[in-house]
Amino acid sequence: MSTQIRTVVVLGSGTMGSQIAAVAALAGYTTALVDIKQEQLDRAREQLTARLDRDVEKGRRQRADVDAAWERLTLTTDRDAVAAEADLVIEAAVEDLTIKRTIFAELDEVCPEHTLLVTNSSNIVSSRVADATGRPDRVCNLHFFNPALVMQCVEIVPHEGTDPQTVERMVAFVESLGKTPVRLQREIPGFVANRLLNALRREAVELYEAGVADFKDIDLAARTALGHPMGPFELMDLVGIDVVYLIRLAEHEQTGDADALPSRSITEKYEAGEYGRKTGRGWYEYPRP
Ligand SMILES: NC(=O)c1ccc[n+]([C@@H]2O[C@H](COP(=O)([O-])OP(=O)(O)OC[C@H]3O[C@@H](n4cnc5c(N)ncnc54)[C@H](O)[C@@H]3O)[C@@H](O)[C@H]2O)c1
Structure with a gap:
């Protein structure tokens, strides 16, 4: 061979x-x-x-x-x-x-x-x-x-x-x-890097939906305290909120885990066709000033 x-x-x-x-x-x-x-x-x-x-x-x-x-x-x-x-x-x-x-x-x-x-x-x-x-x-x-x-x-x-x-x-x-x-030692949907990213994204959306901080301030914290090049909401706009939504649905379909389902604000944006940079509006408006 x-x-x-x-x-x-x-x-x-x-x-x-x-x-x-x-x-x-x-x-x-x-x-x-x-x-x-x-x-x-x-x-x-x-x-x-x-x-x-x-x-x-x-x-x-x-x-x-x-x-x-x-x-x-x-x-x-x-x-x-x-x-x-x-x-x-x-x-x-x-x-x-x-x-x-x-x-x-x-x-x-x-x-x-x-x-x-x-x-x-x-x-x-x-x-x-x-x-x-x-x-x-x-x-x-x-x-x-x-x-x-x-x-x-x-x-x-x-x-x-x-x-x-x-x-x-x-x-x-x-x-x-x-x-x-x-x-990886064994398979798991999403693998390692995307699961880390998803955990951060999930927490960011939860904080926003609970009214703890505005999404812009959550992005600011990720950039200035964690040294991330982009905050989780900015990154969602870059990747596409449609992609984020569909990945969550696929994960739910594979795992049956209700926590995997897209959250309220993501679903609202998806249904409104506000996908991020590609549609000119997501969490932010584009082009950004
Ligand atoms: N886009 C990302 O950020 C990203 C990152 C990592 C992994 N992935 C994975 O990579 C894969 C491709 O994603 P993408 O974003 O490049 O998709 P894409 O939609 O940009 O490209 C898919 C291409 O596959 C072609 N295609 C469809 N059926 C085919 C077939 N039977 N034979 C040959 N070509 C065929 C389509 O014509 C299209 O050009 C997916 O499984 C996705 O999950 C995507």
Whole structure:
């Protein structure tokens, strides 16, 4: 069995997949970025070009490294052709269990026996897709953070049936990307970093809803006392209040925990279509003065 990872396929060329593919190509891997929509691939190429060119202009990367990465990176809708050559497939398609299970079952058919199949999902733990394949021991979560070209942390989350060797290989892979692997011992929806963030967010919303402090003052405390670059309400506006709302619903669906349900003020904003920066209004109004 081949243990060396040389060829990486990233499925889904949205926010996460496009940058994960760029990270792999920059680290020297022969990489293919796949989507079902050509226009999405065109957009990914445009956005990555702009981003990497800006990095070169600002002196954060060498032009030769970026050019070499483009040489190693293929953008394609022909998933099966590239999957047949892959040592590692990173799935970063939409957060939908049915779609992910179909993708994993189909990948299992076309990928070589040794190929590792991992998911970048933030909430869908890999045991929920592993049993759609005949290789659950080679499946886990490999969770990058947004923006993947910048953020250091990558969480590695095995399910009960993941082979410890798969985990070791993912640790080595993450290190080879110049990033920091954070290992979990067992799976839990949301993993570690997002759960820490959610705990802070939940407390912040509770304090606000209880009338203890205005949301702006809670943000001020997080920035000036805790040294956070942004307060929890500012961060919600950046991530999208719709995303926060839907993640809570998904967590509730997985755990049955009533505490996971979105709180009153989040639900009100979601129902009013006030999603944050993307709609011009969330907790704050945009553009902010
Ligand atoms: N956005 C984030 O901040 C973030 C952070 C960490 C993890 N994640 C996870 O990463 C995954 C992707 O999130 P995103 O924000 O990049 O989504 P996105 O909506 O930006 O992109 C998803 C892409 O997948 C494509 N796609 C859909 N079905 C496909 C299929 N069968 N094969 C190939 N491509 C397909 C879509 O066309 C789209 O281009 C999700 O599982 C999400 O939970 C997201």
